[in-house]
Amino acid sequence: MGDWQFFALLMSNGILIGLMYSLIALGFVLVYKATDAINFAQGEFVMISGFVVAVALGAWGAPLWVAVAAGLAGMVGFGFGLERVMLRRLIGRPIIAVVMATIGLAAVLRGFGPLVWGADTKALALPIRDEPIVLGPLFIPPIQLLGATVSIVFLGAFGWFFLRSRKGIAMRAVADSQQVAMAMGINVERYFALAWAMTGVVSALGGIVWGNLLGVDVHLSLVGLKVFPVVILGGLDSIPGAIIGGLVIGVVENVAAGYIDPFVGGGTKDFAPYVVMILVLMFRPYGIFGKKIIERV
Amino acid sequence: MSALLTITDVSKSFGGVQAVSQVDLEVERGELLSVIGPNGAGKTSLLNMISGFYHPDRGAIVFDGEDITREAPSRIAAHGVARTFQNIALFKGMSVLDNLMLGRHVRMRSGVLASVVYWGLAQKEEVAHRRRVEDVIDFLKIQDLRRRPTGSLPYGRQKRVELGRALALEPKLLLLDEPMGGMNQEEKEDMARFILDVNEEWGTTIILIEHDMGVVMDISDRVAVLDMGQKIAEGTPDEVRAKPRVIKAYLGERKPRAAAREPIHERG
Numbered sequence: 001m002g003d004w005q006f007f008a009l010l011m012s013n014g015i016l017i018g019l020m021y022s023l024i025a026l027g028f029v030l031v032y033k034a035t036d037a038i039n040f041a042q043g044e045f046v047m048i049s050g051f052v053v054a055v056a057l058g059a060w061g062a063p064l065w066v067a068v069a070a071g072l073a074g075m076v077g078f079g080f081g082l083e084r085v086m087l088r089r090l091i092g093r094p095i096i097a098v099v100m101a102t103i104g105l106a107a108v109l110r111g112f113g114p115l116v117w118g119a120d121t122k123a124l125a126l127p128i129r130d131e132p133i134v135l136g137p138l139f140i141p142p143i144q145l146l147g148a149t150v151s152i153v154f155l156g157a158f159g160w161f162f163l164r165s166r167k168g169i170a171m172r173a174v175a176d177s178q179q180v181a182m183a184m185g186i187n188v189e190r191y192f193a194l195a196w197a198m199t200g201v202v203s204a205l206g207g208i209v210w211g212n213l214l215g216v217d218v219h220l221s222l223v224g225l226k227v228f229p230v231v232i233l234g235g236l237d238s239i240p241g242a243i244i245g246g247l248v249i250g251v252v253e254n255v256a257a258g259y260i261d262p263f264v265g266g267g268t269k270d271f272a273p274y275v276v277m278i279l280v281l282m283f284r285p286y287g288i289f290g291k292k293i294i295e296r297v
Numbered sequence: 298m299s300a301l302l303t304i305t306d307v308s309k310s311f312g313g314v315q316a317v318s319q320v321d322l323e324v325e326r327g328e329l330l331s332v333i334g335p336n337g338a339g340k341t342s343l344l345n346m347i348s349g350f351y352h353p354d355r356g357a358i359v360f361d362g363e364d365i366t367r368e369a370p371s372r373i374a375a376h377g378v379a380r381t382f383q384n385i386a387l388f389k390g391m392s393v394l395d396n397l398m399l400g401r402h403v404r405m406r407s408g409v410l411a412s413v414v415y416w417g418l419a420q421k422e423e424v425a426h427r428r429r430v431e432d433v434i435d436f437l438k439i440q441d442l443r444r445r446p447t448g449s450l451p452y453g454r455q456k457r458v459e460l461g462r463a464l465a466l467e468p469k470l471l472l473l474d475e476p477m478g479g480m481n482q483e484e485k486e487d488m489a490r491f492i493l494d495v496n497e498e499w500g501t502t503i504i505l506i507e508h509d510m511g512v513v514m515d516i517s518d519r520v521a522v523l524d525m526g527q528k529i530a531e532g533t534p535d536e537v538r539a540k541p542r543v544i545k546a547y548l549g550e551r552k553p554r555a556a557a558r559e560p561i562h563e564r565g
Contacts, residue, residue: 166398166402166405166423169391169395169398169399170399170402172388172390172391173388173391173399176388176389176390177386177388179350179370179386180382180386180388182349182350182369182370182371182374183348183350183370183374183379183380183382183386184371184374184399184400184402184403184462184466185371185372185374185375185402185403185466186371186399186402187371188371
């Protein structure tokens with residue numbers, strides 16, 4: 001295998017994985033954009049959805065569409081419920097309160113998943129082939145192709161929603177200024193709930209794709225850790241930022257792992273994204289597309 | 298017919314500061330009422346209570362026969378109360394058109410799900426709303442700005458767009474918080490003209506907060522004067538202008554001499 005071929009392979013893999021990061025980052029961005037809350041439990045949302053779908057498919061033997069529907073409905077309901085029961089009470093409190101609440105929630109969910117569904121790693125089987133699709137010099141695992149396709153479709157759909165639809169524009173208005181949005185007659189709390197429900201949808205899809213790729217256990221929540229480099233790079237409140245950030249982080253970690261891992265014996269994938277994140281925080285703290293505001297904490 | 302807005306014995310304090318104190322105010326249908334007073338007199342606090350951002354500690358606010366004292370801002374907007382803000386509060390990343398369409402929000406019927414499912418219906422509704430928005434655009438002469446992001450517009454134009462967004466709501470009551478603040482003379486004259494036209498041609502009731510006394514005395518039907526949270530005078534511009542307490546509270550601030558001469562007025 002030639003050098004360029006190796007590089008192309010790393011790139012294509014990075015792009016596909018990166019799009020799958022983008023999808024999860026989108027969930028984070030939706031909530032931050034609409035409600036100003038930083039959701040440290042994003043990875044745990046993905047894990048819970050993975051559990052629901054894997055158990056529905058495996059233990060209950062449900063058909064695929066029922067399992068997927070259960071995952072989606074469960075996560076949307078979870079998002080709505082979470083907003084109503086926990087987060088609505090925190091509106092207007094210091095941002096650190098919401099941060100701590102979601103960190104606590106993350107810990108609870110990491111305990112809750114294995115407690116209810118068992119700690120063993122579950123397979124989340126999808127009716128797709130395992131053998132990679134060979135495309136010239138590239139080997140593309142079908143699950144990555146599926147994940148990337150789902151990501152593109154939903155990133156596009158949410159992009160359309162925010163740019164073109166009335167509800168999406170109203171949601172941006174809420175994000176811009178809650179007070180002014182209220183003066184327009186916009187029921188701000190309803191849009192908060194909608195944002196959390198949309199995050200539920202994205203997390204459910206992420207859980208299915210990542211669950212298939214990694215298997216479902218408590219470690220599935222670790223994909224959430226990749227969200228932070230992605231959104232810091234792209235900008236916390238930017239959907240294009242989530243896409244570009246996901247792509248860059250996916251490519252960086254793959255290419256870095258491909259060239260550095262042979263010398264250090266592995267682990268490059270886990271730290272390379274954070275090197276990028278720290279550099280971004282040092283030189284462009286609001287990210288590529290983020291709003292240039294000085295956060296006063 | 299009863300007054301459109303009745304404010305009865307309304308008080309509001311923040312911490313130890315009495316922002317508004319026992320204010321009574323009635324606004325008749327079709328009226329243009331100005332609220333004036335020195336900085337910190339409680340004008341904006343009063344406006345914020347009408348639009349529901351603050352709830353009064355005591356007293357009642359009745360709008361169009363309904364008690365709105367404790368209602369949420371979004372409900373009050375739905376009753377037909379629109380407002381502009383002291384500092385421009387446009388959604389800056391959005392086009393003029395999107396800002397104005399947001400003004401239509403309370404008039405839009407289809408819900409979140411419906412707007413996705415009943416695609417056609419939502420489109421139809423959109424056309425009807427666009428018509429009203431186009432009327433507002435024509436009225437304010439901002440036809441050439443439709444697609445421009447509001448953040449890129451000059452200050453005076455932004456103020457005009459913000460007025461347009463409030464008008465798009467088809468308000469029964471329009472609250473304007475210093476719509477001419479920071480404008481040059483020409484922009485002020487344009488804005489005064491628009492406000493008068495809204496009031497006279499469209500019959501919209503208006504409460505105006507403004508510091509430019511020339512404009513206020515020119516266009517208002519009535520003027521209410523606040524000082525230190527209390528209403529110290531109310532009447533036609535001429536009546537208000539002649540009241541000693543007003544001269545003391547208002548002109549005294551900038552021209553100490555007028556305040557010094559105040560006892561003479563009181564006797565005369």
